[in-house]
Amino acid sequence: xxxxxxxxxxxxxxxxxxxxxxxxxxxxxxxxxxxxxxxxxxxxxxxxxxxxxxxxxxxxxxxxxxxxxxxxxxxxxxxxxxxxxxxxxxxxxxxxxxxxxxxxxxxxxxxxxxxxxxxxxxxxxxxxxxxxxxxxxxxxxxxxxxxxxxxxxxxxxxxxxxxxxxxxxxxxxxxxxxxxxxxxxxxxxxxxxxxxxxxxxxxxxxxxxxxxxxxxxxxxxxxxxxxxxxxxxxxxxxxxxxxxxxxxxxxxxxxxxxxxxxxxxxxxxxxxxxxxxxxxxxxxxxxxxxxxxxxxxxxxxxxxxxxxxxxxxxxxxxxxxxxxxxxxxxxxxxxxxxxxxxxxxxxxxxxxxxxxxxxxxxxxxxxxxxxxxxxxxxxxxxxxxxxxxxxxxxxxxxxxxxxxxxxxxxxxxxxxxxxxxxxxxxxxxxxxxxxxxxxxxxxxxxxxxxxxxxxxxxxxxxxxxxxxxxxxxxxxxxxxxxxxxxxxxxxxxxxxxxxxxxxxxxxxxxxxxxxxxxxxxxxxxxxxxxxxxxxxxxxxxxxxxxxxxxxxxxxxxxxxxxxxxxxxxxxxxxxxxxxxxxxxxxxxxxxxxxxxxxxxxxxxxxxxxxxxxxxxxxx
Numbered sequence: 001x002x003x004x005x006x007x008x009x010x011x012x013x014x015x016x017x018x019x020x021x022x023x024x025x026x027x028x029x030x031x032x033x034x035x036x037x038x039x040x041x042x043x044x045x046x047x048x049x050x051x052x053x054x055x056x057x058x059x060x061x062x063x064x065x066x067x068x069x070x071x072x073x074x075x076x077x078x079x080x081x082x083x084x085x086x087x088x089x090x091x092x093x094x095x096x097x098x099x100x101x102x103x104x105x106x107x108x109x110x111x112x113x114x115x116x117x118x119x120x121x122x123x124x125x126x127x128x129x130x131x132x133x134x135x136x137x138x139x140x141x142x143x144x145x146x147x148x149x150x151x152x153x154x155x156x157x158x159x160x161x162x163x164x165x166x167x168x169x170x171x172x173x174x175x176x177x178x179x180x181x182x183x184x185x186x187x188x189x190x191x192x193x194x195x196x197x198x199x200x201x202x203x204x205x206x207x208x209x210x211x212x213x214x215x216x217x218x219x220x221x222x223x224x225x226x227x228x229x230x231x232x233x234x235x236x237x238x239x240x241x242x243x244x245x246x247x248x249x250x251x252x253x254x255x256x257x258x259x260x261x262x263x264x265x266x267x268x269x270x271x272x273x274x275x276x277x278x279x280x281x282x283x284x285x286x287x288x289x290x291x292x293x294x295x296x297x298x299x300x301x302x303x304x305x306x307x308x309x310x311x312x313x314x315x316x317x318x319x320x321x322x323x324x325x326x327x328x329x330x331x332x333x334x335x336x337x338x339x340x341x342x343x344x345x346x347x348x349x350x351x352x353x354x355x356x357x358x359x360x361x362x363x364x365x366x367x368x369x370x371x372x373x374x375x376x377x378x379x380x381x382x383x384x385x386x387x388x389x390x391x392x393x394x395x396x397x398x399x400x401x402x403x404x405x406x407x408x409x410x411x412x413x414x415x416x417x418x419x420x421x422x423x424x425x426x427x428x429x430x431x432x433x434x435x436x437x438x439x440x441x442x443x444x445x446x447x448x449x450x451x452x453x454x455x456x457x458x459x460x461x462x463x464x465x466x467x468x469x470x471x472x473x474x475x476x477x478x479x480x481x482x483x484x485x486x487x488x489x490x491x492x493x494x495x496x497x498x499x500x501x502x503x504x505x506x507x508x509x510x511x512x513x514x515x516x517x518x519x520x521x522x523x524x525x526x527x528x529x530x531x532x533x534x535x536x537x538x539x540x541x542x543x544x545x546x547x548x549x550x551x552x553x554x555x556x557x558x559x560x561x562x563x564x565x566x567x568x569x570x571x572x573x574x575x576x577x578x579x580x581x582x583x584x585x586x587x588x589x590x591x592x593x594x595x596x597x598x599x600x601x602x603x604x605x606x607x608x609x610x611x612x613x614x615x616x617x618x619x
Contacts, residue, residue: 004145005031007388008136010123010181011152012040014374015366015381017106018066019150022385024115025065026453028392031144032110033136035156036175037120041071041106043374044155044172045199046305047099047297050225052082053425054375055093056406059441061375062226065454066382067109068375069225075101077237077299079222088543089433093225096218096239098298119144124180126151128188132360139180148361148388152381153368155197157182157343162260163336164314171342173335182343189358192345195422196268197372198276199340200309201318204332205302212327213240213294223535227442227462240294240327244309248324249281255317256282260339266312268341271372271422276310276339292325303334312339344370347414348592353387353397354380354411357593363388369414372422379407386452398452401565403432403558405445416592416602434547434554439540443467466540469533473541476524480505490518509545516542564611565598567618578617581610 007023009016012034024030034040049072050058062069078096110116121142126149127135135145156171156178169177182192218236259278260266270276275283280290293307311318315336322328347369349357354369356362363384366377386398400408409430414423427433436444446463449455484499487508491498494513508514516538519525528538544551575581575589584605594600601611 003029003031004147005029005117006147006392007031007150007385008033008144008146008148009150009152009381009385010136011154011156011366012037013044013152013154013366013377014041014068015152015154015377015384016150017041017110018061018068018378018381019152019363019365019385019388020110020116021067021113022065022382022454023150023389024110024113026386026389026393028115028385028389029117030115031117031119031146033119033121033123033138033144035120035122035171035178037107037118039103039175040110041103042172043097043099043102045197045374046307047097047102047295048094049076049097049102049374050092050094051375052090052092053406053427053429054373055082055225056427056436056438056441057375057379057410057425058225059093059227059438060405060407060445061379061382062228063441063445063455063459064382064386064449065446065456065459066378067106068378070228070230071102071105071109072097073224073226073230074105076224076233077296078218078239079224079233079236080219081223087434088437088439088539088547090427091438092427093223093438095225096237096295100298100301122176122178122180124178125184126181126188126359126362128359128362133362147392148363150363150365150381150384150388151181151368152364152366152377152384153178153181154377155340155342155367157368159340159342162266162312162339162341164255164258164260164312164317167260167265170340172340173338177342185345190345190349190356192343194268194341195344195367195370196266196270196339196341197274197422198270198310198312199337200277200306200311201322201337202297202334203304203306203322203328204334205296205304207330207332208294208304209327209329210240210294213242215239216241216293227446227459237296237299239296242292242294242325242327243289244277244281244292244321244325245289248321251321251324252277252281252311252313252317255313258314258317260312266339266341269421271424274310274372274422274424276312277308278311278313294327306337309337311337313337342367344368346370346418348416348418350415352399352411352415352595352599353391354384355387355391361388361391367422370419370423371410371414372424376410376423376425379410383407383411386454390452395452398448400445400448401562402430403435403562405441406430406436409436412599412602416594416599417604432554432558434550435558437543439536439543443540466534466537469537470540470544473528473533473537474544476505477509477541477545478504478506480522480524482508482519482522486521487519490514494518506545509542510548512546561598564601565596567597567615569594569596569600569618571595573618578613580613582607585610
């Protein structure tokens with residue numbers, strides 16, 4: 001084709017969809033090249049979005065103007081807010097999705113964006129001139145010109161699927177792998193490796209006995225991901241919980257000699273936090289059982305995802321073991337679980353915009369960077385699409401700091417520390433998680449999304465209105481005094497110490513046992529509820545009141561540490577001139593070439609003494 005595209009996105013998974021949508025919405029002429037138009041936004045593994053820390057990422061994507069939250073809301077079949085028993089920094093939204101409708105919704109949204117063109121093909125080579133990417137070659141012999149490229153290849157780069165002693169090329173079941181691109185990237189000096197992941201068998205829900213399992217219903221008052229006016233769920237589908245047992249474990253062990261992981265046929269690095277069932281019964285041999293979550297794949301389909309039973313054992317062993325699980329005695333299998341190994345590239349080769357250091361205007365996003373998970377991939381695609389567009393428009397890059405978003409934590413971890421196993425986000429990775437809550441992603445990020453042209457005016461208006469309502473409510477909370485007789489019944493019911501004198505609502509609300517809804521008898525709260533102020537406003541005011549001291553302390557710490565991130569490092573800085581830093585620090589600084597002093601301080605092996613030395617040198 002003779003057309004010059006602003007951005008070519010390679011791959012139609014979660015990263016590719018967000019990259020294409022973001023770039024196109026911001027004005028780029030986008031070409032999305034995917035191997036199969038029918039599997040755009042395919043949920044290759046579990047049919048769910050969100051979860052611990054991942055739900056925060058989906059909220060952040062939505063706040064910036066991305067689409068994962070909206071698509072999830074439109075296609076969810078169940079919603080749960082996880083970790084409600086813990087503090088709000090740990091609350092994490094999760095939705096069970098309708099797999100087919102999720103993919104359909106994403107594709108239709110991309111098709112409705114007139115700046116997105118599509119081409120079904122496999123990219124086999126990138127074209128680079130004078131250190132800049134200028135186009136891509138495909139297996140069909142096509143060549144496309146462009147200003148920038150975003151690679152979001154998922155598990156398809158030289159993908160190899162394993163089921164027992166069988167193995168065959170593929171990016172996922174029934175789909176071919178991508179050949180040639182890895183070798184093309186190697187030719188430009190990129191360094192990469194192999195990773196592995198797995199998926200469980202899918203089974204026929206009609207063959208299961210749910211009466212023998214524990215029902216796992218959704219929340220009574222389900223929330224949603226998007227801050228837009230997507231609809232709330234009015235009905236939900238339940239998941240179910242059952243367990244493995246010693247008999248199941250014994251059957252699985254009979255297949256270990258035919259397991260590709262135990263025979264050494266898979267050399268790739270595997271996910272520590274999502275182990276196969278073989279790994280579980282081997283590493284945790286003292287446990288008599290492991291949880292199995294039975295998850296429906298949609299509203300109407302009978303297909304079931306057997307969460308917790310990821311495996312690459314021979315299919316006959318899988319089926320035999322499944323039939324010893326309570327409720328699975330007559331199970332019929334649709335397709336067996338399998339392991340897949342694929343190529344990835346070390347993310348230390350990226351800038352904080354996700355542009356590669358070796359080739360200008362080339363961006364990597366998703367599993368090509370060593371991550372795992374839809375949400376981790378989607379947010380990388382979003383940031384790559386944004387930054388590719390901003391650079392083409394000669395505008396400043398958009399980079400989120402660690403104290404601004406989980407997205408900032410994820411990207412900084414990747415480019416600074418790298419990863420030797422599939423990277424998954426956890427709340428424990430974020431040192432500012434009290435600031436980075438799922439409830440305030442819009443307050444943190446929507447103004448950024450609006451400023452770069454991604455979040456629309458409606459989003460900004462909603463944020464401004466929410467801020468005003470929260471501010472006004474907090475002022476009421478600070479001003480209103482409440483007598484003991486008006487609140488002690490609620491305190492006693494929560495097993496707290498009764499109030500002995502009149503106190504400000506603000507002071508009472510800081511008690512851990514009391515919620516803002518315990519004051520619903522107050523006329524002011526009744527009036528607020530009557531005016532449909534919104535549960536999100538009430539909860540936001542409560543969180544800011546209850547955790548004010550912690551929030552202020554964390555903000556102060558973030559401000560102090562931010563100073564190091566404001567000190568820029570020259571890309572050609574000669575670290576060999578530094579005689580006083582350790583050899584390990586020197587080696588890693590030369591290889592990674594951090595963009596700021598703050599990033600340098602987070603590199604494994606670089607000590608505070610090394611940072612002090614650099615600060616003295618650059619004066």
